[in-house]
Amino acid sequence: MVGLCSPCGNEPCGNEPNCMSPGILGFLGLARRQEVLDAQDRATVQKQRAAAIETRLSASQLDAEKWKWKNEQLAAELKTTAKERDRWKNKAEERNKLDAKLERLTQAEQNVTLARGHLLAMETKLDVIEGALNVLDRRTRYQDGEPADPSLDRE
Amino acid sequence: MSSPAYLSLVLTGRNDDYGGPFVPRFFRVLAFNLQELTARQIPVEVRLVEWSPTPGRPLLAERLLETLPSQWHELVTTYVVDPRYQDVLSLNPRLRYLEFFAKNVGVRRSTGRFILTTNTDTLLSQRLLDLLAKDTLVPGRVYRANRIDLKLGLDDSGLTHTILDNPENHVPRRPIRPPLYAGAAGDFLLSDSDTFQALRGFNEVYRLARIGIDHNFLVKARSSSVPIEDIGAPVYHISHTTSFQVARNIASPDEATALWGKRDWNQHEVIYHNPENWGLADAPESPLNDRTIRLRFDWRAVPPLTELRRIVRSGATTPPQADAR
Numbered sequence: 001m002v003g004l005c006s007p008c009g010n011e012p013c014g015n016e017p018n019c020m021s022p023g024i025l026g027f028l029g030l031a032r033r034q035e036v037l038d039a040q041d042r043a044t045v046q047k048q049r050a051a052a053i054e055t056r057l058s059a060s061q062l063d064a065e066k067w068k069w070k071n072e073q074l075a076a077e078l079k080t081t082a083k084e085r086d087r088w089k090n091k092a093e094e095r096n097k098l099d100a101k102l103e104r105l106t107q108a109e110q111n112v113t114l115a116r117g118h119l120l121a122m123e124t125k126l127d128v129i130e131g132a133l134n135v136l137d138r139r140t141r142y143q144d145g146e147p148a149d150p151s152l153d154r155e
Numbered sequence: 156m157s158s159p160a161y162l163s164l165v166l167t168g169r170n171d172d173y174g175g176p177f178v179p180r181f182f183r184v185l186a187f188n189l190q191e192l193t194a195r196q197i198p199v200e201v202r203l204v205e206w207s208p209t210p211g212r213p214l215l216a217e218r219l220l221e222t223l224p225s226q227w228h229e230l231v232t233t234y235v236v237d238p239r240y241q242d243v244l245s246l247n248p249r250l251r252y253l254e255f256f257a258k259n260v261g262v263r264r265s266t267g268r269f270i271l272t273t274n275t276d277t278l279l280s281q282r283l284l285d286l287l288a289k290d291t292l293v294p295g296r297v298y299r300a301n302r303i304d305l306k307l308g309l310d311d312s313g314l315t316h317t318i319l320d321n322p323e324n325h326v327p328r329r330p331i332r333p334p335l336y337a338g339a340a341g342d343f344l345l346s347d348s349d350t351f352q353a354l355r356g357f358n359e360v361y362r363l364a365r366i367g368i369d370h371n372f373l374v375k376a377r378s379s380s381v382p383i384e385d386i387g388a389p390v391y392h393i394s395h396t397t398s399f400q401v402a403r404n405i406a407s408p409d410e411a412t413a414l415w416g417k418r419d420w421n422q423h424e425v426i427y428h429n430p431e432n433w434g435l436a437d438a439p440e441s442p443l444n445d446r447t448i449r450l451r452f453d454w455r456a457v458p459p460l461t462e463l464r465r466i467v468r469s470g471a472t473t474p475p476q477a478d479a480r
Contacts, residue, residue: 117468120421124361125463127420131246131363132460138248 160200162287163267163348164188167204167257168275170215178215180311180393181275182222187314188279189227195288201231202265206257207241216447228446234260235443237452240435244457247363249409250416254341255357255368256435260450262356263434268294271345276395277302281316282388294347297376298386299336302343304328307394319391326394335377336385340369343390350381355429359458360465366415367422375426378469428465430458 025031031039168181185201192199205215216233223231236257244253258272269292279287283300292298304326305311305319318324331338346354358371376383406414438456440448450456 117424117470120424121466121468124421124425125461125466127363127417128246128361128461128463128466135246135248135460 158198160265160267161198161269161290162192162200163261163265163270164199164201165204165258165261165265165270165272166201166275167206167254167261168215169205169208169252170212170218171209177275178218180395181215182219183311183314184276184278184393185219185231186223186227189230191279191281191284192287193227193230195284197284197287198267199230200265200267202261203231203233204257204261205233205235206252206254206260207238208235210238214443214447216443220444220446231446232264233447234264234440234450235447236260236435236438236450239452240438240450240457243454244362246361246460247412247416249412250363250365251413252365253362254365255372256359256362259356259359259429259434260438261434262351263436265348265351267348269345269347270351271343272341273344273390274342274392276393277342278314278319278391278393280319280389280391283386283390286386286388292345292347295350295381296346297350297373297381297383298343298345299331299340299373299383300343300345300386301330301389302328302339302392303389304392304394309393311393331385333385334383335370335373336383337370337373339392340373342392343386344369344372345386346376346381350376354379354381355431355433358427359429359433360427360462361420361425364416364418364420364422366418367420371422371426374423374469378426424469426467426469428467430462430465432456432458 166185168177170178172178189199189201203216203219208214214233214235216235219231219233220228240256241251241253244256262270262272280303303319305324306326309318309324329338354372354375356372358368358375361368361371373383411418435450435456437453438450439453440450443449
């Protein structure tokens with residue numbers, strides 16, 4: 001009977017001439033020392049791999065957490081920035097409105113100054129007209145032989 | 156003095172005891188200024204305008220020639236202006252003296268490169284005289300000077316620079332400031348002849364006031380883009396009882412009107428454009444003697460009672476139609 005290669009199961013592994021003994025050992029629930037050592041080595045390697053994979057997994061999980069957190073942060077920042085953008089946009093609109101108002105006010109102020117200038121010039125002209133009328137009145141009275149202005153005679 | 160005048164001093168006054176003993180005060184001030192100017196060899200002429208002389212009193216021109224040392228006679232020309240001009244020009248019968256109309260008569264007839272319109276109670280300081288002697292004045296500008304008031308009652312019979320420069324004899328006063336450097340401008344307005352001609356002198360349109368006409372000239376100069384500067388040296392003013400600073404608080408309303416005319420007019424905002432014959436240019440002249448000329452009355456020299464187009468707001472350019480008939 002060709003025993004099954006214990007390390008390989010049903011697969012031929014090249015140790016077939018010696019497989020009897022492992023078969024017997026296997027029957028007895030035992031294995032060669034070398035096989036055990038090999039198996040232990042393989043197990044150790046596999047454990048190390050598993051550990052490394054586990055470490056990498058942990059690191060990846062950490063990374064994932066970090067990126068998730070960063071993503072959340074960026075999302076929050078983006079939200080804030082969007083809010084800021086909206087705020088500045090509103091401010092810019094307000095500023096434009098204020099600029100337009102300021103321009104209108106400046107124009108109005110110029111108009112007021114101009115109007116005031118015209119009014120003062122008009123007032124000055126009225127002064128002159130009043131002065132001229134007083135002078136003419138005085139001359140008329142003087143020609144008629146009346147005192148031009150009793151208050152002047154008191155001086 | 157045979158050389159053409161560098162500086163024309165334009166003054167106005169009459170023998171009327173304005174502010175107390177006017178005549179001796181005026182003569183002392185004039186002698187002081189002429190002494191100091193001639194000592195520095197500054198070619199100077201004086202254009203004194205005796206506006207509307209007081210009837211029954213000797214002419215100021217006569218008294219001046221009697222009193223002033225003869226070496227200065229040729230420097231002084233007096234224009235005696237017929238009193239009818241005051242009567243027909245004034246738009247305020249209570250106002251007794253159209254001071255700046257009178258000064259325009261002197262400005263119009265000045266021959267100096269530079270013209271200083273000042274007052275008969277104003278003394279030139281040492282620093283100012285030295286500055287004038289350096290011949291550094293620039294045409295196309297109006298120069299102003301700080302006025303330092305001397306204490307009322309200070310003996311002015313023997314004035315020296317030591318007395319004038321002594322701060323104990325001064326009354327504190329706010330210094331002149333840009334842009335107009337206004338404040339007692341009537342005491343010191345200096346410019347070259349061409350600029351005075353271009354501005355056509357002081358306001359002859361608003362003939363209701365005496366006060367503020369000097370300030371109004373500065374507003375006119377600024378509106379005409381003529382730079383105004385502080386000359387950098389003061390003049391001294393002999394205080395007297397009719398000085399505005401003294402009398403404004405004690406004069407009755409009638410006295411105030413007689414002295415200064417309307418006080419609250421728009422001197423800061425409204426300017427003028429005088430007619431071409433400003434300064435009584437068309438008044439016929441006849442000599443009374445070598446140094447005295449009478450300006451006879453002639454209606455052709457008198458501007459109309461009102462010419463409203465000649466009143467313009469400050470900052471506005473002169474309307475082209477202002478000179479149109």
